[in-house]
Amino acid sequence: MTNAHRYLFPPIREDKLPNGLTVLLVEDHEQEGVTFGFQMPIGEFCDPPGFEGTAEITIGMLLKGPQSLTPEEFAEQLEHVGAALFSEVGDEHCIIGCKLLSRYSCAVLPIFWEMIRDPGFSDKELRRIKREMLTGLQAETADPMSIANRHFTALLCGQDHPAGRVQTRRSVKGITLSRVTSFYRTFIAPDDGIFVMTGDFDADVMLETVRSSCSGWTAHRTVRPPQCGPLPILDSTRIRIVDKPDISQVSLILGHPVAGELDEKRNELALANYVMGGGNFSSRLMAHIRSKEGKTYGISSQISCNRDFGVFSIATSTQNSQAKSMLESIMTVYRDVASHGVTADELAKAKQFAIGNMAFQLEGIVNVTDKLFWLRQFGRGVSYIQNFNDMVDALSLDSVNAAIRSYLSSPYFAIVAVGKKDAVKTMLATYGPVRTMHFRDDPW
Amino acid sequence: MKGPELFASSFLESIRERTLDNGLKVICLKKTGAPIVSVQVWYRTGSAHETDGIRGISHFFEHMMFRGSKNFGPEEHARMINDVGGHYNAFTAEDVTAYLNSVPREYLDMVLKLEADRMPHLSISEKVLNTERNVIVEEFQTYMNNPLTKAFLEFRKEFFREHAYTYSALGRLEDIRRITVEDCMNYYRAWYTPSNAVCVIVGDVGDCETVFSKVQDAFGAIGSRAGAASETLDPADAPYRIPAATWMKRLVDFDVPVCVVGYPAPAAADKDAMPLEILQLVMSQGESSRLHRDVVRKQSLAVMAGGMNQCLRLAGMTLFFAVFTPNVSQRRVERAIISHVDAVSKDGITAPEMEKVKNAVLTNRKFELYSADHICQKLGYSETIEGNYRLWVQRLSALASLDVDTLKDAARRYWNESVRHVLYLKPKKINPILFAAGIFRKLLPLN
Numbered sequence: 001m002t003n004a005h006r007y008l009f010p011p012i013r014e015d016k017l018p019n020g021l022t023v024l025l026v027e028d029h030e031q032e033g034v035t036f037g038f039q040m041p042i043g044e045f046c047d048p049p050g051f052e053g054t055a056e057i058t059i060g061m062l063l064k065g066p067q068s069l070t071p072e073e074f075a076e077q078l079e080h081v082g083a084a085l086f087s088e089v090g091d092e093h094c095i096i097g098c099k100l101l102s103r104y105s106c107a108v109l110p111i112f113w114e115m116i117r118d119p120g121f122s123d124k125e126l127r128r129i130k131r132e133m134l135t136g137l138q139a140e141t142a143d144p145m146s147i148a149n150r151h152f153t154a155l156l157c158g159q160d161h162p163a164g165r166v167q168t169r170r171s172v173k174g175i176t177l178s179r180v181t182s183f184y185r186t187f188i189a190p191d192d193g194i195f196v197m198t199g200d201f202d203a204d205v206m207l208e209t210v211r212s213s214c215s216g217w218t219a220h221r222t223v224r225p226p227q228c229g230p231l232p233i234l235d236s237t238r239i240r241i242v243d244k245p246d247i248s249q250v251s252l253i254l255g256h257p258v259a260g261e262l263d264e265k266r267n268e269l270a271l272a273n274y275v276m277g278g279g280n281f282s283s284r285l286m287a288h289i290r291s292k293e294g295k296t297y298g299i300s301s302q303i304s305c306n307r308d309f310g311v312f313s314i315a316t317s318t319q320n321s322q323a324k325s326m327l328e329s330i331m332t333v334y335r336d337v338a339s340h341g342v343t344a345d346e347l348a349k350a351k352q353f354a355i356g357n358m359a360f361q362l363e364g365i366v367n368v369t370d371k372l373f374w375l376r377q378f379g380r381g382v383s384y385i386q387n388f389n390d391m392v393d394a395l396s397l398d399s400v401n402a403a404i405r406s407y408l409s410s411p412y413f414a415i416v417a418v419g420k421k422d423a424v425k426t427m428l429a430t431y432g433p434v435r436t437m438h439f440r441d442d443p444w
Numbered sequence: 445m446k447g448p449e450l451f452a453s454s455f456l457e458s459i460r461e462r463t464l465d466n467g468l469k470v471i472c473l474k475k476t477g478a479p480i481v482s483v484q485v486w487y488r489t490g491s492a493h494e495t496d497g498i499r500g501i502s503h504f505f506e507h508m509m510f511r512g513s514k515n516f517g518p519e520e521h522a523r524m525i526n527d528v529g530g531h532y533n534a535f536t537a538e539d540v541t542a543y544l545n546s547v548p549r550e551y552l553d554m555v556l557k558l559e560a561d562r563m564p565h566l567s568i569s570e571k572v573l574n575t576e577r578n579v580i581v582e583e584f585q586t587y588m589n590n591p592l593t594k595a596f597l598e599f600r601k602e603f604f605r606e607h608a609y610t611y612s613a614l615g616r617l618e619d620i621r622r623i624t625v626e627d628c629m630n631y632y633r634a635w636y637t638p639s640n641a642v643c644v645i646v647g648d649v650g651d652c653e654t655v656f657s658k659v660q661d662a663f664g665a666i667g668s669r670a671g672a673a674s675e676t677l678d679p680a681d682a683p684y685r686i687p688a689a690t691w692m693k694r695l696v697d698f699d700v701p702v703c704v705v706g707y708p709a710p711a712a713a714d715k716d717a718m719p720l721e722i723l724q725l726v727m728s729q730g731e732s733s734r735l736h737r738d739v740v741r742k743q744s745l746a747v748m749a750g751g752m753n754q755c756l757r758l759a760g761m762t763l764f765f766a767v768f769t770p771n772v773s774q775r776r777v778e779r780a781i782i783s784h785v786d787a788v789s790k791d792g793i794t795a796p797e798m799e800k801v802k803n804a805v806l807t808n809r810k811f812e813l814y815s816a817d818h819i820c821q822k823l824g825y826s827e828t829i830e831g832n833y834r835l836w837v838q839r840l841s842a843l844a845s846l847d848v849d850t851l852k853d854a855a856r857r858y859w860n861e862s863v864r865h866v867l868y869l870k871p872k873k874i875n876p877i878l879f880a881a882g883i884f885r886k887l888l889p890l891n
Contacts, residue, residue, distance in 0.1 A: 030477045033810045072741065075731035080796065082803030084730075101807050128741075135747045135767060138699040142591055246697045247589040249582070281510075281522035291519055294578035297586060317586060349527040356529015356548045363478035364814030 006389055007358050009382040010368065013203040019218050020191030023210050024372055026198040028365050034105045034199030035365050037097025038116065039373045042187040042225045043090045045162040051179055052171040053133060056089045058183045059096060060129045063087060066111070067120040074115070083108050091163060091306050092225070093377050099366065102200035110213040117217040119184065126177050133172050144251035144418040145315065147242055147439050152253040154443035155240050156311065156414035158232050163306070168442040189219040196372045198365040230309045231257040234412040237432040243421035244439040250323045250419030254330070255313030256410040261305035261378050267354075268395055268403035269303055269310075274350040275342040276334070276408065277301025277314055282349060284337065285314065289329050295322055299330075307378065312408065320419050324427035327415070338409035341401030354392050358385070456837050459823070460652035462659075466668050467639025470659050471823050471833055472652035475816050480530075481647030482546040482816040483555045485563070486824040488642075489635035491615065492538045492608035492758065500580070500615015501623055501631050503536040507576050508628060509543065510534075514565035518572065521558045528554070536613040539757040540828045546817050549648045552655070556662035559643070563636060564666045568628050580620055587614060591696040592869070596704075598694065599867040603706060603761055605687045638666050644824045644833075647816040686863050693868045700747075702767050703777045704867040705785070707859045709753060709760030713830040717755050718839055719846060719854035724753045724762050725801045726793045727784060732800070734788075735764065739780045745772055749781070757829045762858070774868050785859050792852030802843055809840055 013025040021038075047054045063085050065074025078085065083100035098112055140146040150166050157164030195214070197206060234256055259265055270278075277285035277300045285299045299316035314334070318326045342350070361367055362385070375384055384391075413431075417424055421436055428434055437443075460472045490502050512518040525532040530547035545555045587593050597612055604610050643663070649655050686708045710716045728735050728751030735749035746766035753762050764785065766777050812818040826836035 031810050031813050033807070033814065072732065072737060079730045079732045080800045080803065082800075082805075082807035084807070099807070099811060101803070101810060131747055131769070135700055135769070139767075142698045144589060249585050249589055279526055281519040282526040287519070290579060291575075294575035295582075297579055297583040318582065319585070349523075352527055353529045356551075357531075359478055359480045359529065359548050360531070360546065363480060363816070364811075366811070366814065 007362060007385050009362075009385050012372075012382065013207065015207055017190070017211060017215055019215060020189075020193070020220075021214060022194045022376075023207065024194065024196045024376075025201075025203040025206055026196070026365075026368060026372070027201065027203055028198055028368065029200050030365075032102050032200050033099065033365060034102045034197065034201060035097065035099040035369050036105070036109070036112075036195065036197035036199075037086075037095045037369060037373065039093055039095045039194045039196070039377065040188065041093055041192050041377070042221075043092045043094050045091050045228055046183070046187055046225050047162075047165065048179070049165060050171060051175050052165050053167040054175055054179055054183050055094065055187075056167070057126070057129055057133070057172075057175055058180050058188070059087050059089050059094055061121055061125055061180055062096060062116055062119050062188075064125045065120055066114040066118050068114065068118070069120070071120070071125060074111075077111065078108065081108065093373075095373060097369075105199075105201060105206070106209050109209050113213045113217065116188065117219075121177060121181060121184070123177050126175075126180060130172055130175065133167070134169055137167065137169055137172070141439055144244060144247060144249070144317070145253075147244065148251045148253045148315070148416045148418045151240055151242055151418070151437070151443045152255065152313065152414060152416040155238055155416060156231070156234075156255065156257070159444060161231055162226065162228050163231065163309075166443055168444065170442065185219075186223050187221055187225070189221040190214065190217055191220055194373065194376050196369050198369045198372075228306070228308060230260075231311070233257070234410065234414065237412045237415065239415045239428050239432050239434045240417070241421055241425055241428060241434055241436045242416065242418040242439050242441075243436060244418050245420055247419060248320060249317045250320050250326075250417050250424050251315075251317040252323070252326065252415070252417050253313055253315045254327075254413045254415040255311055256413055258303055258310040258312045258407045260308040260310050262307050263310075265399075265403040265406065266305065267392065268400045269407055271347060271350040271354065271392075271395060271400050272337070272342060272404050272408055273301055273303050273312070274353055275346045276337050278303075279350065279353060282353070284333050285330065288333050289316070289326070293329060295326055295329065320423035323417060323419065323424040324430070327428070327431065334408075337404060341404050342397070344397050347395075347397050347400055351392050351395070355389050358388055456834060459833070459837075460656070461833075462656045464638065464660060464664055466664065466666055467637070468659075468663050468666075469642045469827070470656060471642065471644045471827060472649070472655045473646045473819060473823070474649055474652060475646050475819065476648050477814070478816070479549050479648050480546060480816055481549045481552050481555075481645065481649050482544070482820040483552065483559065484542055484544045484644045484820045484824050485559050486540050486542045486642045486644065486828045487635060488540060488640050488828055490537050490539045490541055491611055491613040493635065494611070494615070497619055498623060498627050498631070499611050499619040500613075500617075501619075501627060502541055503613045503615060504576070504580055504620060504623055505628060505631055506534050506536045506541050507580060508568055508573070509562055509566065511572050511576060512567045513562040514567065515561050516558060521562065524554060524558065530555075537756075538609050538613065542821075542824060544817065544820070552645075552647075552649060553658060553662075556658055560662035560666065563638065563641070563663065566632060566636070568625050568632075570625055573623075573625055573628065577620065577623070581617070584614055584617055584620065591698045592702070595694045595696055595867065595869050599692060599704065599706070599865070602690050602692060603687065603708075603865050604759070606685070608758060609756065637668055638663060639668050642824060642827050644820045644827070646820045646823070687865075689862055689864045691866045691868075693870055695872045696869045697872055698869060699871050699873070700767055701770055701772075701774060701871060702765060702867075702869040703774055703781065704763055704765045704869075705778065705781045706761050706763045706865040706867070707785075708863050709755055709762045709858065711758055712755035712760065713757075713832075713835070716854045716858065717760070718842060719851045720762055720858060721753045721755075722798070722801050722805075722843070722846065723788055723793065723851055723855050724751050724764075725804060726797045727751055727788065728764055729801075729804065734784050735766070735781065738784065739766055739777070743780060745777050745780055755829075770871060774870070778866060778868070782864070785855075789852070789855040789859050792848045792855070795848065798846075798848055798851075805843060806840070
């Protein structure tokens with residue numbers, strides 16, 4: 001049994017508006033700050049095939065303000081009071097939010113809802129946002145790990161799965177104002193949405209402000225967000241070399257599909273990943289490949305999860321000449337965990353990390369807001385946090401090692417290497433057939 | 445700790461300080477809200493304290509500090525923090541090297557023991573040094589494989605020519621390859637002493653007197669070491685000779701052209717530091733900033749524009765930049781940025797701009813206060829770089845009394861042509877899609 005606190009989530013005032021919006025208000029008077037956001041269960045998986053980037057552009061267009069104001073006037077109004085908008089567009093959800101001083105929250109909330117309810121979409125702003133995104137995609141070509149990430153996603157998930165359809169210059173260029181407007185009318189609505197506000201306010205007063213500023217928005221989502229099945233099974237190792245001749249290191253990402261967030265083994269997998277590569281210097285990958293062999297500055301593994309599927313991946317970089325021995329070292333560590341599982345001592349430490357780290361995930365109003373969004377995204381209540389210690393403590397060594405056997409013992413990988421083609425191709429060919437692309441190429 | 449009074453005397457009074465007999469200064473603030481505590485040890489040494497032959501040793505040494513001490517094995521420090529759910533980090537800068545730890549509050553004693561053990565009892569072997577050298581070379585290459593980082597470091601070198609800041613903490617590869625165990629031990633003895641360190645503790649820690657007692661137990665027996673540097677660099681010891689204006693062009697493996705315009709800024713503790721920070725924010729923060737409104741939106745010359753102020757212990761720099769498409773002339777972009785700098789120098793800023801920036805700064809400060817780690821960093825920075833942790837608090841009060849004339853005067857003195865430094869990053873290859881996007885924009889003007 002670990003020696004840690006039981007985490008108590010702050011009291012939540014919850015209400016549901018007639019338009020379907022769930023409102024969650026959490027008072028926190030530590031400082032004079034407020035953060036709020038609106039989360040919808042739609043994201044990049046709703047992008048029409050061939051027009052990847054539509055969700056991101058639509059949300060970006062919303063942030064330019066309502067019809068009643070020019071984008072300049074809108075920015076001036078918010079920034080004059082120190083308010084800062086933010087947005088996040090994920091695969092299956094998106095969030096639009098704001099952080100500001102509490103004294104301005106009643107003034108900003110109405111304009112925030114007007115921005116979402118009655119956006120001032122224009123061709124001019126669309127062209128501006130597209131240019132920013134195209135420039136961003138170009139800029140990514142300077143960063144080997146960003147290049148590796150895009151190619152890894154495409155290689156592992158495949159073009160037929162929404163997760164594999166990454167933004168490209170072509171897809172962004174093809175997005176028109178009518179597509180953005182259509183996306184907005186189809187998906188942007190309060191039903192099934194969640195509004196979370198945390199900070200220094202009176203919940204009774206704030207609930208009335210939210211009601212009065214948002215109740216007039218009666219739009220409905222006309223199409224349900226697409227449900228994605230699991231990722232395609234890897235039936236062989238796929239290797240892609242992305243040639244970037246001007247760099248001295250090779251950046252590597254390799255991985256395979258795993259279970260999703262709602263899988264009953266999700267917590268076991270999180271603990272196993274801590275031991276494998278998620279636990280920094282406590283992980284086997286760091287201990288073996290950085291501390292012992294000195295082959296890299298950093299190596300880590302992670303599991304990124306959507307509702308119904310996840311991706312396990314390992315990322316690192318090393319000298320071009322060490323690409324093969326790096327892969328061998330990674331495979332040695334991975335196969336060892338896959339074959340023998342983790343030890344009782346490793347598991348105890350992984351549990352202690354998971355439980356102790358929850359304190360940081362609940363520090364401050366921004367983290368509390370994020371955590372509430374995360375809980376609701378996966379249909380969880382705050383009892384998930386309050387029971388977290390017991391839930392983690394109850395996971396047995398057998399159960400964790402069974403999850404490893406089921407999900408972290410893949411014979412096949414998707415492997416992407418970004419580096420000098422001539423220096424690494426022969427070395428990687430021993431793992432399977434290699435496809436070579438140029439770093440300026442789109443992943444398809 | 446709520447409301448405007450936060451930055452008044454009551455907040456300052458809630459911060460406690462103590463100096464142990466061996467010279468270690470301890471700063472403590474009780475902060476509830478989450479059951480965690482942040483412990484940071486800031487050493488007053490960094491790349492500014494290096495000489496030719498050991499450029500990069502401060503950063504090298506930061507790595508070595510995780511490689512084991514008398515009572516803890518290699519990386520045990522990191523593992524012990526990880527394994528209780530905490531996190532650790534470290535960074536090396538020009539003036540300081542800082543070690544940051546955050547843990548659930550019941551592990552405060554453990555962190556103090558870990559930090560106290562490696563202050564006087566670091567273990568450095570030839571074998572471990574060589575393994576870590578490989579890691580550092582990998583890190584160096586990772587930075588250098590980013591063309592923007594590489595070009596910026598060259599620019600910086602020119603900006604701080606013949607100054608303690610000429611080299612960044614990354615150092616020189618040839619020096620890193622040569623650094624020996626003896627170099628490390630000499631460096632350790634000179635700079636890693638209690639009297640050259642500040643320990644900052646913020647979190648849910650009960651009362652600060654108890655914390656001081658724990659720190660005394662952990663660090664009190666460490667003696668001031670023979671051979672230690674008697675004093676750190678002082679601005680007066682290394683006056684910043686402002687270099688004459690420069691104009692640099694670099695061809696880079698980066699598809700997007702970038703224009704950077706820089707001006708010298710004063711040392712962090714200087715009275716002009718705050719006015720210049722305000723001016724930089726008016727120029728470049730947010731979509732209602734001058735550069736965004738004009739250079740990005742009205743003239744449509746750039747895709748994005750921004751700025752930053754870097755205030756170090758001895759000197760600083762203010763930078764403005766614009767990212768643009770290849771069909772736009774660099775000269776036009778450069779002129780556009782400079783015209784706004786000149787306008788601020790000549791006419792100052794407006795009262796609404798002043799009000800806006802005050803609100804932005806106040807909002808940022810309030811949100812920093814939610815995090816024990818952030819507060820720790822701000823106190824550590826102010827104490828070691830600005831010379832007094834109280835300045836972090838007092839600066840905000842000073843903001844209220846700043847007027848537009850003071851700002852205009854600061855702009856006039858610092859932002860002038862004779863000390864302007866320009867960096868143009870030109871893509872080696874022109875990307876046809878971006879070029880076409882630029883032409884497209886030209887045919888369909890946005891405004």
